[in-house]
Amino acid sequence: MTNTTDPAPGTPLLQVEDLRVEFRMRGSTVNAVNGLSYTLAEGETLAILGESGSGKSVSAQAVMGILDTPPAYVTGGAVRFRGTELLGLPEKKRRTYRGAHIAMIFQDALSALNPVHRVGDQIAEMLLVHRGMSRGDARKRAIELMERVRIPSAGSRANDYPHQFSGGMRQRVMIAMALALEPDVLIADEPTTALDVTVQAQIMKLLRDLQDEMAMGLILITHDLGVVADVADRIVVMYAGRVVEQAEVRELYARPAHPYTEGLLASVPRVDVRDRALTPIKGSPPNLAAIPSGCPFHPRCPRAREERCPDEVPALRDVTGTGHGSACHYAEEVLGG
Amino acid sequence: MADEILQVENLVKHFPLTQGIVFKRQVGQVKAVDGVSFGLRKGETLGLVGESGCGKSTLAKLLMALERPTSGSVRFEDQDVFALSRAELRRLRRRVQMVLQDPYTSLNPRMTVGDIVGEPFAIHGDPEGGRRRRVRELLEVVGLDPDHVNRYPHQFSGGQRQRIGIARALALRPDVIICDEPVSALDVSVQAQVMNLLADLQKEFGLSYVFIAHDLAVVRHISDRVAVMYLGKIVELGDEEQIYDHPTHPYTQALLSAVPVPDPTRQGTPIVLEGDVPSPTNPPSGCRFRTRCWKARDVCATDEPLLQVRAPGGAGDGEDGGTSGSPHPSACHFADEKIVRG
The missing domain is CATH 3.40.50.300 (P-loop containing nucleotide triphosphate hydrolases)
Incomplete structure (x- = not known):
């Protein structure tokens, strides 16, 4: 893991800057990511929160370099790992980062694993290819990894x-595979969405433990406001391919500074509160082939005003002086309640 | 009725x-x-x-x-x-x-x-x-x-x-x-x-x-009312407040504790259940939840607990059974209220 030159002190572990991704389809262009920026520090858990079509998964795939081109094109921006720009790298060079420095797990483990290979072999293959281990060593290490993600009787289950x-358990196998090369950044894309709540609790605990053990940066992509509140240090809220708000987790839930975040918090039912009135956000998430002008949230926003919102795209700005960012013209009013 | x-x-x-x-x-x-x-x-x-x-x-x-x-x-x-x-x-x-x-x-x-x-x-x-x-x-x-x-x-x-x-x-x-x-x-x-x-x-x-x-x-x-199911059976039944604020079945308690709430200041400690739900082809004898339950004792493997209102003090069932404030049907020999999130 030392094949990069030492970055300058203070360089973030991962930095995404003004990332843009579009899908060129017949007759239309879908603007999935429209100028996304965030940073991830060593050992930090950053949650990327968004609904369907917010660009949260596509942006992660762009960071990993696993988008299918065509139809997807990264049209701008930068992705820097410890200061090294990844986007311009030739595929051969890029591959040395994937898995070894930045790894990813997905919602659907069944389709992320190869159905016709034993799971032990699939994990071992990573080590054969990337580390040049012998078959025997790779297998031994694969079983160790399965034990590390607490799969019971890993030795025999490796043959399943x-x-x-x-x-x-499948989710654990995928996590074992992602950890095989001891990455510095783990991107988890809705890792527990398909799981039952008691299993979700097991997997989230495992991810937290592993993060501590391995001192990884973790990017958690999710739509679940509960999971975010439970595990994240910092949150980036995405809407229509942009960051609309970012803040430290307690700050964001206590003092949302964007009407979209405010609306999300008002529309989730809670297991710990009786008779909570839900105030939904009107309308639906936007069509990315026809993103509304100005502030993309303005057609659904209860605070939108004719004079600015339909025309002027609000920039993400620090609205508290403490790093709480909001992309709303009237963020100060939202903060005021 | x-x-x-x-x-x-x-x-x-x-x-x-x-x-x-x-x-x-x-x-x-x-x-x-x-x-x-x-x-x-x-x-x-x-x-x-x-x-x-x-x-x-x-x-x-x-x-x-x-x-x-x-x-x-x-x-x-x-x-x-x-x-x-x-x-x-x-x-x-x-x-x-x-x-x-x-x-x-x-x-x-x-x-x-x-x-x-x-x-x-x-x-x-x-x-x-x-x-x-x-x-x-x-x-x-x-x-x-x-x-x-x-x-x-x-x-x-x-x-x-x-x-x-x-x-x-x-x-x-x-x-x-x-x-x-x-x-x-x-x-x-x-x-x-x-x-x-x-x-x-x-x-x-x-x-x-x-x-x-x-x-x-x-x-x-x-x-208004909620029934909690596990492996083909109702394990607890009550009005919404009884189930969520006064759950007595360990499974209900584990479920509720595992749900993260959208408030970073109110996270409880999840009761993490071991293992997975057993196969409904061959469910465990007695209480179906016993294989994952931290309260299970010998009686749980032999006697199937019925879904019934259990009196405070657990008359007839066990020493620490029973519900305190809000009696409602629970299918656990040791039904006992537990505050999941304060």
Whole structure:
């Protein structure tokens, strides 16, 4: 893991700057990511929160360099790992970062694993290819990894196929695979969305433990406001391919500074509160082939005003002086309640 | 009970597991629903909550008489629905309707919205004032533009599609709607719209809902009473406050503790259950939850705990059984209230 030159002190572990991704389809262009910026510090958990079509998954795939081109094109921006720009790298060079420095796990483990190979072999293959280990060593290490993600009787289960595992165990296999090369950044894309709540609790605990053990930066992509509140240090809220708000987790839930975040918090039912009135956000998330002008949230926003919102795209700005960012013209009013 | 519109008694559904193609041998059975009883009161919402494989969707199909049970009965206004003739069953279907989870696959993509919402009339006869007028009325009731009757499902968003499904369910003016995960495929901001719509419709038309979902927060929000299911059985039944604020079954407690709440200052410590849900083909003896339960003792493997109100102090069952403030049925030998989140 030392094949990069030492970055200058203070360089973030991962830095995404003004990232833009579009899908060129017949007759239309879908603007999935429209100038996304964030940073991830060593050992930090950053949550990227957004609904369907917010660009949260596509942006992660762009960071990993696993978008299919065509139809997806990264049209601008930068992705820097410890200061090294990844976007311009030739594929051969880029591959040395994928898995070894930045790894990713997905919502659907069953389709992320190869159904016709034993899981032990699939994990070992990473080590054969990237580390040049011998077959025997790779297998031993694969079993160690399966133990590390707390799969019971890992030695014999290494010979099983993905379909022989339950949903939660399959997710553990995928995590073992992602950790095989001891990455510095783990991107988890809705890792527990398909799981039952008791299994979700197991997997989130595992991810937290592993993050501590391995001192990884973790990017958690999710739509679940509960999971975010539970595990994140910092949150980036995405809407229509942009960051609309970012803040430290307690700050964001206590003092949302964007009407969209405010609306999300008012529309979730809670297991710990009786008779809570829900105030939904009107309308639906926007069509990315026809993003509204000005502030993309203005057609759904209860605070929108004719004079600025439909025409002027609000920039993400620090609205408290303490790093709480909001992309709303009237963020100060939102903060005021 | 007179005020119960739907009564479910000791309902059992076992699916045979077979091996071989020509000479099918039965090698076991999946005990999807295994002795479930409850009543649905007029005008209430009964939430059914449980994890995947607990039998909640099979139960929904039984309630709709889409599956025949292995044993037990479902009575709608005191008629056994499985004893009805085809014609009688068709009349029943006007009164009991269903809303499904997936707004993308539960609507025929080649039919216009008007045809989808109007289809029940093709089977049950046109309403007074004509089909077209009623369809427009229904679209309006669920918050869609009546001028969109000639559009196709793909021209609508997920939330709007779920509204189309609800309009279709309302078409025949039913008394009961079985909702099977009606909001789980929707985005948070849209989910609240659909939940509010369901609540408004209930008030307006005096509907009774059976609301099946895996999301405990959604179920709490919409339900008057809640039944918690595990491996084909109800383990705890009570009103919404009893279940969420005074749970007595360890499984309910574990479930509630595992749900992260959208407030960083109020995170509890989850009771992390070991392992996975056992297979419904061969459920554990005695209490089905005992293999994952931290309270399990010898008696749990031998005696099946019945779903009953357990007196404070656990008379007859165990030394620390019983509920304190809010007695309600719980299927645990050692039922005891536990505050999950302070």
